[in-house]
Amino acid sequence: xxxxxxxxxxxxxxxxxxxxxxxxxxxxxxxxxxxxxxxxxxxxxxxxxxxxxxxxxxxxxxxxxxxxxxxxxxxxxxxxxxxxxxxxxxxxxxxxxxxxxxxxxxxxxxxx
Amino acid sequence: xxxxxxxxxxxxxxxxxxxxxxxxxxxxxxxxxxxxxxxxxxxxxxxxxxxxxxxxxxxxxxxxxxxxxxxxxxxxxxxxxxxxxxxxxxxxxxxxxxxxxxxxxxxxxxxxx
Numbered sequence: 371x372x373x374x375x376x377x378x379x380x381x382x383x384x385x386x387x388x389x390x391x392x393x394x395x396x397x398x399x400x401x402x403x404x405x406x407x408x409x410x411x412x413x414x415x416x417x418x419x420x421x422x423x424x425x426x427x428x429x430x431x432x433x434x435x436x437x438x439x440x441x442x443x444x445x446x447x448x449x450x451x452x453x454x455x456x457x458x459x460x461x462x463x464x465x466x467x468x469x470x471x472x473x474x475x476x477x478x479x480x481x482x
Numbered sequence: 483x484x485x486x487x488x489x490x491x492x493x494x495x496x497x498x499x500x501x502x503x504x505x506x507x508x509x510x511x512x513x514x515x516x517x518x519x520x521x522x523x524x525x526x527x528x529x530x531x532x533x534x535x536x537x538x539x540x541x542x543x544x545x546x547x548x549x550x551x552x553x554x555x556x557x558x559x560x561x562x563x564x565x566x567x568x569x570x571x572x573x574x575x576x577x578x579x580x581x582x583x584x585x586x587x588x589x590x591x592x593x594x595x
Contacts, residue, residue: 413486459525463582468538472526
């Protein structure tokens with residue numbers, strides 16, 4: 371029972387263009403969402419998060435959008451850079467709980 | 483300000499041996515989480531500990547696996563009598579009290595021959 375789904379295993383984007391990574395969830399109790407980036411042979415690195423009371427959070431080149439009615443969130447990276455090539459994980463939790471529930475990840479490839 | 487540290491980074495064990503994985507949380511963090519990642523999969527929660535207490539071990543196999551976070555020293559994830567299916571990357575994360583974000587170490591890659 372996958373509560374957090376990242377349906378695209380991989381995504382290829384031209385350098386300088388926008389990268390959009392998507393994530394869907396099924397548990398309506400989730401109220402906090404996080405994006406992590408992971409390079410091979412390293413641990414996940416926290417990127418950006420959003421609370422369910424917001425629909426957008428921005429940090430530099432990274433913006434996360436949350437659509438609660440659709441149970442969908444997306445991460446926008448603009449402009450995309452070669453160093454953004456990595457696997458991106460979406461994770462969700464309830465504010466009152468510590469457990470992060472993870473998606474399977476999307477491998478982003480930035481083409482020069 | 484050091485991040486989360488894990489050692490060893492790579493561990494090779496033969497079937498039936500014991501594996502000990504260590505994790506030192508970020509300074510000021512008292513909450514430690516262990517995750518396992520199998521190839522082509524996301525991270526799976528194993529156990530959540532605070533100092534000297536196991537809060538939730540619902541994701542950890544009932545047999546052969548144990549975890550501790552003593553008052554002094556790192557958190558230890560121990561796997562007894564390893565089998566080939568235990569081969570995976572094991573990640574440790576830590577958080578501050580009340581913090582939503584978990585910060586991860588570099589992981590330990592366990593290979594069981």
